[in-house]
Amino acid sequence: MSVSSESELATSHRIAAALKEEILSGLYPPGVRIRQEDIAEQYGASRSPVREALRMLDAQGLIKLVAHTGAWIAELSLSECEEMYQIRERIEPLILHMSIPNLSADVLEELQRLATAMEENRDIETFLKLDREFHLLTYSGAQTALLGEMVDRLWNTTQHYRRAYTKLLAGNGFKPALYEHFLMLSAIKKLDVEDAERILYGHIRRTRLELSQHPGVFTPGNQ
Numbered sequence: 001m002s003v004s005s006e007s008e009l010a011t012s013h014r015i016a017a018a019l020k021e022e023i024l025s026g027l028y029p030p031g032v033r034i035r036q037e038d039i040a041e042q043y044g045a046s047r048s049p050v051r052e053a054l055r056m057l058d059a060q061g062l063i064k065l066v067a068h069t070g071a072w073i074a075e076l077s078l079s080e081c082e083e084m085y086q087i088r089e090r091i092e093p094l095i096l097h098m099s100i101p102n103l104s105a106d107v108l109e110e111l112q113r114l115a116t117a118m119e120e121n122r123d124i125e126t127f128l129k130l131d132r133e134f135h136l137l138t139y140s141g142a143q144t145a146l147l148g149e150m151v152d153r154l155w156n157t158t159q160h161y162r163r164a165y166t167k168l169l170a171g172n173g174f175k176p177a178l179y180e181h182f183l184m185l186s187a188i189k190k191l192d193v194e195d196a197e198r199i200l201y202g203h204i205r206r207t208r209l210e211l212s213q214h215p216g217v218f219t220p221g222n223q
Contacts, residue, residue, distance in 0.1 A: 012052035015043050019053065023062050023073060023159070024132075025125065030075035030160045034063060061153035074157045078211075078218045081161050085208035088154050092135075092204060093197035095142045095151055100193050102141030108189060111137055115181045118174065124166050127174055128159075131166075134181060138188065164217040165207050176206065 019039070022028060040050045058065040064072050076084065103111075114134040121127050132155065142148060155162075169177055180203045187196035211217060 008049045011045050011049040015053035016056040019057060020062060026163055028073045030073050032073045034071040061157040078215050082208055084154055084158055089201050089204045092151060093200050095139045095147050096200055097193050097197055099139050099141035100188055111185055115185055119178050124170055128163055128166055161211055165211055168210060
């Protein structure tokens, strides 16, 4: 690899990381077009590393690349979102099952900190960030690359709809989610894998069922 290509690859990773944070934070709503020239100007880069950055984001489920057309922020219909959540209901308990026996005392302490921070928080964006950290950390002990990448992609693609669900929870202080987090953490600490799986399944299912009652969430501009 040449010095030039190494530099471009580093630039691509930098741009992809920055755009990922912006997308996950809700700066770009679902369905919005991402223009290469705008990104290149924003980051002072040429088109080549920007194209590679967009390919990275496409692989992560954050955007959708359409050949000869452009790139758009990932957008789901109600039926697509329901299908993705049904997949999550089945594979996330599995990765949690694989992870729990390998979680260290330090990880359990951090999970407790995150759960407590969510309980003390009232800001939607902060809750979303802490919630993502909490769940992905519970999966961090799983010895699998394939399943981990799949879960990350599903979380990325459903992020905007998690935000919509969190807004629905905000009115009562996120109580249902918080309660389930502490139940799950208790089961994890006791190494009760079956109970943790059951709680997680219901936790994800609750989101799917609640979103299905609010089809307006899937109208462009309403996320």
